[in-house]
Amino acid sequence: MALKLDKVSRGPHLPTLVASSLSREIAQGRLAPGAQLPTEQALAQTFGVSRNVIREAIARLRSEGRVWSQQGRGAFVSDAPPPAVLTIDHEGLHDADNFRSLFELRGILEVQAAALAAERRSTDDLDKMRAAHEAMAAAIYGSIAWLNADLDVHRTIAAATGNGYMLQFLSFVSERVRDSILASGNKHSSEDVAQITLGEHERILAAIGDGNAExxxxxxxxxxxxxxQRVGVTGKPSKTAMDDEKNRIDRVPSKRQPRQTADAGVLK
Structure with missing residues (x-):
């Protein structure tokens, strides 16, 4: 069966696009179980990317259990994906409704994670949150470094829940959101927006540090x-109380005002 592979559009996260395209070929049976993938060189020519991009894409498929590799022979389609593997098609996130749904799912998890982290966090957890926040403050807003540090802030909050499933699932969903933002080029460069985002994180970390779940x-x-709003997700959340809550906390100061360091503006 002939493969339907096209060159991928240039973007900051090409391995994700290549992996999604190959996943689609596997799901639709054009790459059958046991079939050998084309060589790195052939795939690089087909997609119009470097071999390093192909290697990273195949590594992602291997981590998802979709392919396996044998040294000196290449990569092969697994007989069947492991039943525990959760996948979200990157291409599907170009659809605004799909991206909104994923963002909504992320919100449900993150809000509960913040409450659990406030109840369960350790001193070490707080140190890791602050370190991630410092890295974010030092990065250029909208850059890959910024987005990765942003993801790390949320990962450390999830880790502080002590719930391994929460961390694993939230990391997976947040990574898909990040990859979609990178691929779309939907990034801002406003320093004002950067400070707003950092301020929002500071309020979250202050509440967690105080042990205030609510x-x-x-x-x-x-x-x-x-x-x-910053990434262009339109439409109201499923609960309009989210907007009411935002207005409420904008009016009511945090119980503990954040103290900033001179160099990074992070909580201590």
Whole structure:
């Protein structure tokens, strides 16, 4: 069966696009179980990318259980994907409704994670959150470094819940959101927006540091409403109370005002 592979559009996260295209070929049976993938060189020519991009894409498919590799022979389609593997087609996230749905799912998880983190966090957890926040403050807003540091802030919050499934699932969903933003080029460069985002994170971390689960939830809700607007997610959340909550916490100061360092503006 002939493969239907096209060159991928240039973008900051080409391996994701290549992996999605190959996943589609596997799902639709054009790359059958046991079939050998074309060589790195052939795939690089087909997609119009470097061999390093192909290697990274295949590594992603291997981590998802879709292919396996044998040294000296190449990569082969697995007999069947592991049943526990969760996949979200990157191409499908170009659809505004799909992206909105994924962002909504992320919100449900993140709000509860913030509350659990406030109840369960350790001193080490707080140190990791602050380190991620420092890295974010030092990065250029909208850059890959910024987005990765942003993801790390949310990962450290999820890790502080002590729930491994929460961390794994939230990381997976957040990575798909990040990859979609990178591929779309939907990034801002406003320093004002950068400070707003950092301020939202500071309020979340302050509430978690205080052990205030209710305020941590409220701060996370407000942050996600703002984040949705910044990445162009339109339409109201499923609960309009999210907007009401954002207005409420904008009017009510945090119980503990964040103290900033001179160099990075992070909580201590």
């Amino acid at each position: 305020e941590a939830q409220a701060a996370m809700r407000a942050h996600l409403v703002g984040a949705a």
